[in-house]
Amino acid sequence: MPFLTCRTAILLLVVSASAYSxxxxxxxxxxxxxxxxxxxxxxxxxxxxPPVSRLxxxxxxxxxxxxxxxxxxxxxxxxHIDITKLVDGGRxxxxxxxxxxxxxxxxxxxxxxxxxxxxxxxxxAYLSSDKTTIYTEYSLAVQQVLRNxxxxxxxADAIVTACRKGGTLILPNGNTVGYDFQRQGFPGVGERYLFxxxxxxxxxxxxxxxxxxxxxxxxxPIDDLRHSRxxxxxxxxxxxxxxxAEVEKAVAICExxxxx
Numbered sequence: 131m132p133f134l135t136c137r138t139a140i141l142l143l144v145v146s147a148s149a150y151s152x153x154x155x156x157x158x159x160x161x162x163x164x165x166x167x168x169x170x171x172x173x174x175x176x177x178x179x180p181p182v183s184r185l186x187x188x189x190x191x192x193x194x195x196x197x198x199x200x201x202x203x204x205x206x207x208x209x210h211i212d213i214t215k216l217v218d219g220g221r222x223x224x225x226x227x228x229x230x231x232x233x234x235x236x237x238x239x240x241x242x243x244x245x246x247x248x249x250x251x252x253x254x255a256y257l258s259s260d261k262t263t264i265y266t267e268y269s270l271a272v273q274q275v276l277r278n279x280x281x282x283x284x285x286a287d288a289i290v291t292a293c294r295k296g297g298t299l300i301l302p303n304g305n306t307v308g309y310d311f312q313r314q315g316f317p318g319v320g321e322r323y324l325f326x327x328x329x330x331x332x333x334x335x336x337x338x339x340x341x342x343x344x345x346x347x348x349x350x351p352i353d354d355l356r357h358s359r360x361x362x363x364x365x366x367x368x369x370x371x372x373x374x375a376e377v378e379k380a381v382a383i384c385e386x387x388x389x390x
Contacts, residue, residue, distance in 0.1 A: 163362075170350050170366035173343060177315030177352040180308060181266060182298040183255035198256070201333040205258035205265045205295055212261045213299075213307050221298070221308030231314065234340055234355055236364035237377055239384050242326035242339045243279035245377060248272045250317045251289070255297030264309040266297035267335070268317060270325070276374070277381045282329040282336075292327055292336040315352030317341055324349065324374065342373065349373045 189195050211222065234241065248270035255266045272288045284290055294316060298308040317323050322344040327336035342349040348367050356363060365373055 166367035167362060170363040173345070173350045174313070174315055174352060174354045174363065177318065177343070178310070178313065178354075180264075180297045180310050180316045181253040181255065181319070182300065182306070183253065183266070184300045185257070185302060186254065197334060199259065201265070201267070201293065201335065202256060202259040204330070204333055205263040206260045207258075207262060209262045213257065213264060213309060214261050214301055216305070216307045218305040218307075220305075221310065223310050223312065225312045231311075231353065232355060232357055234353075236351070236355070237380055238326050238339050239277075239380055242328055243277065244282065244284070244325075244327040244329055244336060245275075245277035245381065246270070246272050246284070246290070246325045246327065247274040247276065247322065247344075247374070248290070248325055249322050250319050253317075253319055255299050257299065263295060264297040264299055264307075265293055265295050266316060268292045268294070268338070273322065276324075276377055277385075279329045281331065290336060291334075292325065292338050293333070294338040313354035315341070315354075317343075317352060321345075323352070324377065344370055 189198055209222065209224075213222065216222075251269040251271050253266055253268050255264050257264060268291065270290050270292055272284055272286055272290060274286055275284060278284065294314075296308075296310040296314060296316065298306060298310075300306050317325075317338070323341040324344065325336075325341045326339040328339055329335075330337055340351065340353050340355070342351055342365065347370055349370055350366050351363050354363065
């Protein structure tokens with residue numbers, strides 16, 4: 131068997147997913163395919179709604195204060211609009227980062243040194259230091275580790291923190307304001323997902339690259355990464371066991387290619 135590099139593994143997965151999407155787009159839709167497509171689009175649309183949090187007070191402990199400062203600074207800019215000055219119900223929806231999202235493959239191994247199956251325990255939204263952005267922090271209960279970043283190893287039953295830009299805040303004056311992105315999803319509390327994560331050593335937390343919802347034995351992407359609305363959402367409706375095995379195989383190829 132020819133030696134496969136990590137990059138080759140990623141390319142094979144992208145080509146395979148693209149070929150599947152092309153075949154389904156070219157062939158007549160069966161009733162089952164239509165149901166899966168409708169369900170997948172409904173799920174991604176529902177996940178496009180950021181969770182709502184009340185603005186909380188700054189932490190009192192020195193370590194907690196330092197972490198909050200580091201995490202909040204990470205999300206400063208590029209807007210110069212103070213979100214706290216928006217009218218009630220106002221929100222900023224950005225599309226400038228959409229092109230960058232389209233570069234994320236369905237299984238983003240190059241961007242995700244940590245891959246976990248985890249349950250979402252809770253969420254809390256925060257303001258960036260310059261008050262131009264909202265980001266949401268997730269508390270995750272790890273169920274299974276598919277890939278471990280040597281810089282931040284974790285294990286099953288651990289509780290880890292992951293963040294994603296975007297969210298909705300209720301301010302002390304009672305106004306509700308939001309910040310989000312076109313086609314970017316937000317995990318929901320009480321649900322189980324397969325998370326592709328990137329460790330941030332400064333904030334001592336993970337950044338969510340993308341995630342797949344586990345629902346009724348199937349997986350569904352929370353991000354709409356399609357280049358065209360005529361495409362199917364990648365891996366939508368695939369059996370959980372099959373998708374997890376595919377990810378594990380890709381990780382094994384990728385990690386194996388790095389060994390001397």
